[in-house]
Amino acid sequence: MEGGGVDHLAEERQKSRFDVDEMKIVWAGSRHAFEVSDRVARLVASDPAFRKDNRNLLSRKELFKNTLRKAAYAWKRIMELRLTEEEAAKLRFFIDEPAYTDLHWGMFVPAIKGQGTEEQQQKWLPLAYKMQIIGCYAQTELGHGSNVQGLETTATFDPQTDEFIINSPTLTSSKWWPGGLGKVSTHAVAYARLIVNGQDHGVHGFIVQLRSLDDHMPLPGITVGDIGMKFGSGAYNTMDNGVLRFDHVRIPRNQMLMRVLQVTREGKVVQSDVPRQLIYGTMVYVRQTIVSDASSALSRAVCIATRYSAVRRQFGSQKGGPETQVIDYKTQQSRLFPLLASAYAFRFVGEWLKWLYTDVTQRLQANDFSTLPEAHACTAGLKSLTTSATADAIEECRKLCGGHGYLTSSGLPELFAVYIPACTYEGDNTVLLLQVARFLMKTVSQLGSGKQPVGSTAYMSRAEHLMQCRCSAQRVEDWLKPDVVLEAFEARALRMSVACAQNLSKFSNPEEGFAELSADLAEAAIAHCQLIVVSKFVEKLQQDIPGQGVKQQLQTLCFVYSLHLLHKHQGDFLSTGCITPKQASLANEQLRSLYSQVRPNAIALVDAFNYTDHYLGSVLGRYDGNVYPTLYEDAWKDPLNDSVVPDGYHEYLRPVLKQQLRNARL
Numbered sequence: 001m002e003g004g005g006v007d008h009l010a011e012e013r014q015k016s017r018f019d020v021d022e023m024k025i026v027w028a029g030s031r032h033a034f035e036v037s038d039r040v041a042r043l044v045a046s047d048p049a050f051r052k053d054n055r056n057l058l059s060r061k062e063l064f065k066n067t068l069r070k071a072a073y074a075w076k077r078i079m080e081l082r083l084t085e086e087e088a089a090k091l092r093f094f095i096d097e098p099a100y101t102d103l104h105w106g107m108f109v110p111a112i113k114g115q116g117t118e119e120q121q122q123k124w125l126p127l128a129y130k131m132q133i134i135g136c137y138a139q140t141e142l143g144h145g146s147n148v149q150g151l152e153t154t155a156t157f158d159p160q161t162d163e164f165i166i167n168s169p170t171l172t173s174s175k176w177w178p179g180g181l182g183k184v185s186t187h188a189v190a191y192a193r194l195i196v197n198g199q200d201h202g203v204h205g206f207i208v209q210l211r212s213l214d215d216h217m218p219l220p221g222i223t224v225g226d227i228g229m230k231f232g233s234g235a236y237n238t239m240d241n242g243v244l245r246f247d248h249v250r251i252p253r254n255q256m257l258m259r260v261l262q263v264t265r266e267g268k269v270v271q272s273d274v275p276r277q278l279i280y281g282t283m284v285y286v287r288q289t290i291v292s293d294a295s296s297a298l299s300r301a302v303c304i305a306t307r308y309s310a311v312r313r314q315f316g317s318q319k320g321g322p323e324t325q326v327i328d329y330k331t332q333q334s335r336l337f338p339l340l341a342s343a344y345a346f347r348f349v350g351e352w353l354k355w356l357y358t359d360v361t362q363r364l365q366a367n368d369f370s371t372l373p374e375a376h377a378c379t380a381g382l383k384s385l386t387t388s389a390t391a392d393a394i395e396e397c398r399k400l401c402g403g404h405g406y407l408t409s410s411g412l413p414e415l416f417a418v419y420i421p422a423c424t425y426e427g428d429n430t431v432l433l434l435q436v437a438r439f440l441m442k443t444v445s446q447l448g449s450g451k452q453p454v455g456s457t458a459y460m461s462r463a464e465h466l467m468q469c470r471c472s473a474q475r476v477e478d479w480l481k482p483d484v485v486l487e488a489f490e491a492r493a494l495r496m497s498v499a500c501a502q503n504l505s506k507f508s509n510p511e512e513g514f515a516e517l518s519a520d521l522a523e524a525a526i527a528h529c530q531l532i533v534v535s536k537f538v539e540k541l542q543q544d545i546p547g548q549g550v551k552q553q554l555q556t557l558c559f560v561y562s563l564h565l566l567h568k569h570q571g572d573f574l575s576t577g578c579i580t581p582k583q584a585s586l587a588n589e590q591l592r593s594l595y596s597q598v599r600p601n602a603i604a605l606v607d608a609f610n611y612t613d614h615y616l617g618s619v620l621g622r623y624d625g626n627v628y629p630t631l632y633e634d635a636w637k638d639p640l641n642d643s644v645v646p647d648g649y650h651e652y653l654r655p656v657l658k659q660q661l662r663n664a665r666l
């Protein structure tokens, strides 16, 4: 999408055998989504106010103030241009800077929408939509994050005044981590144990005002601040993750979010027919968005590594001719192309998850809660799988770029630093896999009871077949049959779950058994989630996909994704008897051949992401491939090169050098 100078990758682009413009639409999700994305990307790239190449050089204070400026300017542009919600979300995406607005729009607003009554929504949402109040999601505490039921903050009902008293009874009950809390938020949805008449009713959400709307000072009883620098310079330090303590702060009774549970004026606690788990609903929503974000972060790293791999040459010059492009090394392909395929795979599973989430939301509105466990398991499992894979992949892309990948100007170090907390926030990835495992064990235990597994576990209804089937692949080409691949993944996932269930049944105390077998259970959960991704990719290919060669490229990527996983986890497939060593070897042979098919299309496949150079923020990933002159010029811009002789020479370097000289003379 960039124009201008010499295109060093032009030859590569000519090699491709498919319609890149059509692929761009598939990647974006629809023509409309592509047009919005393309337009907003250009808007951001062309506006100097959204410059981001100086982030690593700013102090924390400057960095944070700069983010406040960008957020205010972005909000002004949203108003001036009357951007739709979709366009505003894209604007945020391309500005590419974590900010308090993420938590306001991504968690505070959804928490009120999901857990507030109609009346509460009518009161708070208009204020939040106009950003007349700014909110955060204050759940995690110093002492507890994963164990939400272990939170210590209390909300005690005072029937005299019709208020809740919010209190932090211990140091470990201090809220710790909420984004936007440290310096910005005027309000929080704070999670606290509901105490009525001395009885503890578990954790619920409360809207609490933190700061004055006049002068931004903390209100009486509130202690609030930033928790300090995080991993890397720049990166997530644009966010004011905060600490918060309540000293008997009083809020009106109607500021408890009461969709799930109500406390009446008389102090009666009334449970509605909405399940308690809806209190966790905001997390389900955000986990779903995190899966789509994974494909964005991964595709960005892959775009950089692929373009640079085509530019970079090393060894292999014949008769003084050019050296080999590193992308032509089979080892480079076997490390890079599965990541390229994963980016597409995560894109499609993200699309499906969005559909699943929309479906469950509509059902919840109609008081149908039947698909909530499925939505929880899918969002938790896929969030865990895709963020772990993406974090590893960004680091792999750095290595694929050799030494230059370690330069900040490659864009990869900052991407890594910003991305990796996704493995922890919205649920530690291991903790989430164990949630999936619980769901799987429940489903397996119900097999044979007449209750048919549905949704993502529907394959378990064919348990009898899947437990004993033998893979039919006899030739290399058989591994290009979707049914053969799918059945291998289904059989592996089911057999791993059933083995866990059988081992669990040997324990008299199921919780003890679950703890003892948790490492195996997490692996079974991974196998199940990988099956979901593979099956959604296969389903995508059953759709009508226009554009010359587009579907064929996606087919190739689908098999690269699946067979790469099969190769990587062949221990699982072999030990469960799903495939034989010979079949594993045939699959690997097919994979090698697929890499050769990806090779000529690799640059076009990353062009299809349609990223601007501004968004990529990488000298190595430039659209025009003009890497070396830019690296060279950029180096001279570093503040260390402002002077030829460095500051400190006279104090610290010269005396050492002179000392050495004296010693040498001795």
Ligand SMILES: CCCCCCCC/C=C\CCCCCCCCCCCCC/C=C/C(=O)SCCNC(=O)CCNC(=O)[C@H](O)C(C)(C)COP(=O)(O)OP(=O)(O)OC[C@H]1O[C@@H](n2cnc3c(N)ncnc32)[C@H](O)[C@@H]1OP(=O)(O)O
Pocket (backbone or CB within 6 Å): 067, 070, 071, 074, 075, 088, 089, 091, 092, 095, 097, 098, 099, 101, 102, 103, 105, 106, 107, 137, 139, 140, 145, 146, 147, 148, 149, 179, 277, 278, 280, 281, 283, 284, 286, 289, 372, 373, 376, 424, 425, 426, 427, 428, 431, 435, 438
């Ligand atoms: C400068 C630029 C500016 C630009 C400005 C532009 C303007 C902006 C315009 C638009 C912008 C839009 C921007 C939007 C961006 C959106 C992005 C959002 C970014 C987010 C950033 C992330 C920040 C991070 C936030 C957080 O981390 S919040 C805290 C998250 N915490 C957790 O995830 C905790 C993990 N722990 C748990 O979830 C649970 O406690 C548990 C582990 C599940 C255990 O629960 P517990 O009840 O103790 O246990 P169980 O007994 O196991 O479960 C009981 C039961 O419940 C079921 N269950 C559990 N969880 C759920 C659930 N979530 N849903 C449904 N059901 C659930 C479980 O299965 C059990 O069921 P059964 O009893 O049937 O078995």
Ligand SMILES: Cc1cc2nc3c(=O)[nH]c(=O)nc-3n(C[C@H](O)[C@H](O)[C@H](O)COP(=O)(O)OP(=O)(O)OC[C@H]3O[C@@H](n4cnc5c(N)ncnc54)[C@H](O)[C@@H]3O)c2cc1C
Pocket (backbone or CB within 6 Å): 103, 137, 138, 139, 140, 143, 144, 145, 146, 147, 176, 177, 178, 179, 236, 241, 421, 424, 425, 426, 427, 428, 429, 430, 431, 434, 518
């Ligand atoms: C950048 C960032 C932003 C955040 N933003 C917010 C926010 O806006 N609002 C908010 O409320 N919170 C926020 N958080 C907090 C975040 O949600 C928690 O850190 C996260 O849920 C993990 O919880 P924890 O820190 O208690 O980890 P722990 O649970 O203490 O994890 C430590 C280790 O113990 C393991 N472990 C824990 N329990 C089990 C178990 N049952 N079985 C096996 N292993 C286990 C984990 O796998 C991990 O290896 C943020 C965190 C980060 C890093």
